[in-house]
Amino acid sequence: MKHIIILGDGMADEPVELFSGLTPLEAADTPAMDKLAAMGRSGMLTTVPDGFHPGSEIANMGVLGYDVHDSFEGRGVLEAASMGIDVPDGWMAMRCNILTIADDKIKNHSAGHISTSEAAQLIDTLNRELGNDNIRFHTGVSYRHLLLIRDADKRIECTPPHDVPGTPWRSVTVKATHPDAEPTASLINELIVRSQEILSQHPVNIARMKAGKEPANSIWPWSPGYRPSMVPMGTRFGIKNGVVISAVDLIFGIGSYAGLRQIHVDGATGLYNTNYEGKAQAAIDAMHNGADFVFLHVEASDEAGHEGDAELKRRTIESLDHRIVAPIMKAAAEMDEPVAIAILPDHPTPCSLRTHTSAPVPFTIYYPGIEPDSVTSYSEKAAQAGAYGLLKQSTEFINEFLKN
Numbered sequence: 001m002k003h004i005i006i007l008g009d010g011m012a013d014e015p016v017e018l019f020s021g022l023t024p025l026e027a028a029d030t031p032a033m034d035k036l037a038a039m040g041r042s043g044m045l046t047t048v049p050d051g052f053h054p055g056s057e058i059a060n061m062g063v064l065g066y067d068v069h070d071s072f073e074g075r076g077v078l079e080a081a082s083m084g085i086d087v088p089d090g091w092m093a094m095r096c097n098i099l100t101i102a103d104d105k106i107k108n109h110s111a112g113h114i115s116t117s118e119a120a121q122l123i124d125t126l127n128r129e130l131g132n133d134n135i136r137f138h139t140g141v142s143y144r145h146l147l148l149i150r151d152a153d154k155r156i157e158c159t160p161p162h163d164v165p166g167t168p169w170r171s172v173t174v175k176a177t178h179p180d181a182e183p184t185a186s187l188i189n190e191l192i193v194r195s196q197e198i199l200s201q202h203p204v205n206i207a208r209m210k211a212g213k214e215p216a217n218s219i220w221p222w223s224p225g226y227r228p229s230m231v232p233m234g235t236r237f238g239i240k241n242g243v244v245i246s247a248v249d250l251i252f253g254i255g256s257y258a259g260l261r262q263i264h265v266d267g268a269t270g271l272y273n274t275n276y277e278g279k280a281q282a283a284i285d286a287m288h289n290g291a292d293f294v295f296l297h298v299e300a301s302d303e304a305g306h307e308g309d310a311e312l313k314r315r316t317i318e319s320l321d322h323r324i325v326a327p328i329m330k331a332a333a334e335m336d337e338p339v340a341i342a343i344l345p346d347h348p349t350p351c352s353l354r355t356h357t358s359a360p361v362p363f364t365i366y367y368p369g370i371e372p373d374s375v376t377s378y379s380e381k382a383a384q385a386g387a388y389g390l391l392k393q394s395t396e397f398i399n400e401f402l403k404n
Helices: 031-039 056-063 075-082 116-130 179-199 203-210 233-237 249-257 276-288 300-307 310-333 394-401
Strands: 002-008 041-045 091-102 105-108 135-141 144-150 218-225 242-246 261-264 293-298 339-344 361-366
Touching (some): 031 361, 075 091, 091 116, 091 179, 116 135, 179 218, 249 261, 293 310, 310 339
16 A cells, blocks of 8 residues: 655644634635545644654654654754755754844745845855854755754753744744853854844845845854664564655755655646645656655745735635645545555644644544545544544554554
């Protein structure tokens, strides 16, 4: 049997006044996901263990069944793997946003979703001005980049910038959690300050401001770590040909360490305007070409949640349903080999909070021959009545999904 997980990042939410107390998922028109729920079995899943920040890195590793207590080493090193960057021994990797500071506050985490071509020019300048034998910047996608520091101490507290829009930036700079990490914290904070001096007058930002766009006027490093230890899914579950499809470096990085082959889709942006049809076709083609496991990740709903835009989030969920889930269900029904399909988010991103939470997420599993439960639609509320109940360990979900 082939297996495909379709993950709508941040798709779960809380009741919204705009939708008369419904969540965006409940308010959305989702006939394909509802049909899948009616044919399959549903439940709720805790993807973020107690004591961990509800980041996409933690939650997606959890969905794939990794115990983050043993295997998580920070977001930066995962994104480095996606970018094909080897993190040498003795070097610490960090995710490095380029973002917008206004009135001494973090205005947004993405510099208005800056283009990769613009960001590459800024990263090149930062490497010339701030890089040396112990500091390296690497260009990623849009606002998501990488900072490597030699002989750094990861015992530091960093604030994800998407968690604190509107917060004075000086109040959430890096803090050491151990005296020996003080030099590392001081170095990173100095890099933030110096980046603001360099980027404020950069030609890219001057042009952006003239065009009425947000300036990318500061870096924001966070999620430090070294090379992780992750046993490939082929070893753990016997997957012979697994693939990961996404528009996000982090997800490709997790997939790389999990032993999944990366499939990049033209026009996949990570936003509401991503190439939904292209992603669906890539998943279908992968299964036709021998893939026995597909992890298909769609970022759009998460970004809408971070923007606090409930109407946009509803539309991204409908696009996921109509343009990805429906064609994949149709293609799977016509394949010679049976296909198991799972639908779920990695974590909620409530529009009212504009950040992630650790609340359990709804999931549905379907495969030919499964005995359906009483659930007839897919949503946060409906899944609570599902036969799987509440799964508190991520391995419970992946073991259940891959058992056939």
